[in-house]
Amino acid sequence: MNALLLIDFGSTYTKLTAVDMKKEEIIANTKSLTTVQSDIMIGFQNAYHQIKEKCKDIYFDEILACSSAAGGLKMVAVGLVPELTAEAAKRAALGAGSRVLGVYSHELTQREIKAMIQQTPDIILLAGGTDGGNKDCIIHNAKMIAKYIKNVPVVVSGNIKASDEIEEIFKENHIYYEITDNVMPKLNKLNVEPAREAIRQIFMKKIVEAKGMKSAESMINGILMPTPAAVLNAAKILADGTNTEEGIGDLIVIDIGGATTDIHSIAEGEPTKPGVMKIGLEEPYAKRTVEGDLGMRVSAESLCHSVSSKKIMKFVPNTKYNIEERCKYLTQNVNEIPNTLEEIEFDEALSMVATEVAMERHVGVIEDVYTPMGKIYSQVGKDLLDAKYVIGTGGVLVHSKNPSKILRAGLYNEENPRYLKPTDPKLLIDKDYILSSMGLMAEKYPDIAIRILKKNLSNV
């Protein structure tokens, strides 16, 4: 039997998914610990043997992979005004599936350059100025990067009128760079796609090799993108559909992990209520936010600090645990798997808090503005009240007996009506962990990917 093999080199597990392309079905899923320290292929081979055992007569025509191993794709974003081009650059980097380690604005100083070097980014995204706008800042920053940081690839996505000068600076100093369209060509207009694509190209060309994963490339047909970008890709194709296959409409993906909670939304987010003024920077249609302080294990302690134990208590009123101590314990024991009823309850409470807070940070906010003409409303961010679907993924949701309870924590709440969270969406669960692999597959076979997604995401 001929099949397609999809690999996700995750931070902890290397996950393999085999797809029968004729029947458009998932044949098997296997996983094994990621072995990036020694040779990434050892972990892959372990999982590969398992899959060969499960289906004996299988032959793979094509092997595609995504990766978040070795710390994932780490980036810093540089812009001019913090609320404008710096924010736009941050959003582009997040949309490309990276972890954003730092956001810098205005003219870079030596001190900031030092901090940037310590963060050891894989790629720098350099923005600043609208097209035809400010040039001085981005040129200064290009000079600083060329002078002090030589070995990090740079994606330049700022004022296009500055590109000649920047090209000269980078060529002279032998910097690996890619110049692409501005993340903010006009004021408050966001244009993140060209930067995302440039980041993905560099990820494929340079980063995979730098992370000791070159050995994987001899066997497989390329590591195409970082895993989070694959998840966003899957969400986008499922929402929009293709030329031949219908999409399911506006949706949100909630991904609760050990270290972060990611929210992806595919929606325009225009105001749904009359008389609301939209203000601020334009929102990306496919938007990803990452909450580095909200997670089930590595970030359990920071979750407790960020949201107060009182809020966690709200979801487990009768727990025997001291909330702070339990969170600290989980951070120190990242491989802890909950067994007893109390442990499971506590994990669920953490995931509900993570969902609630991560959604509050992702969605738009309505604010009252009192004017001499009476009260009016302003909206900053996306209005997701009418989003049709909320899809859950990540260990805690997939293994939970009660995933809808966790997802519901992220829905509209009358106690906090300012947050424009979905009011009555259908809830789906990615029970076989296929979102990232389908996002990957959608690069080449979008129609099949979307049909498999529709079949395999289950209602809860």
Added chain:
Amino acid sequence: MKKKIVLGVIGADCHAVGNKVLDFALTEAGFEVVNIGVLSSQEDFINAAIETDASAIIVSSLYGHGEIDCRGLREKCEEAGLKDILLYAGGNLVVGKQDWEPVRKRFQEMGFDRVYPPGTPPEVDIEHLKEDLKI
């Protein structure tokens, strides 16, 4: 290259019509208009001017609280590195029927280069822009 003008309505003011008229007139006159629209704060004007490298900021206010909203804008511009930017203001800048001269004087003391009473046609400030920007 076209000169860029940041245009907007300051404060909790959502009068959108005059803003559109000015946008149209200034664009017709050959300027590149960066219109940040209604409900704009001082910071919105300044951020827009920095990113777009604008030559002038035109502040409209129709609801009578313009004097409070505009206070400190020049100082903030200087703080943000916008040293020589032109600042114009116009509309119903103050509450009630006040003599225009003292109002103009107060706004000029606040650092505005040009101040316009209600009902000023756009041609007047276009003329002044050309004069001040030497075009």
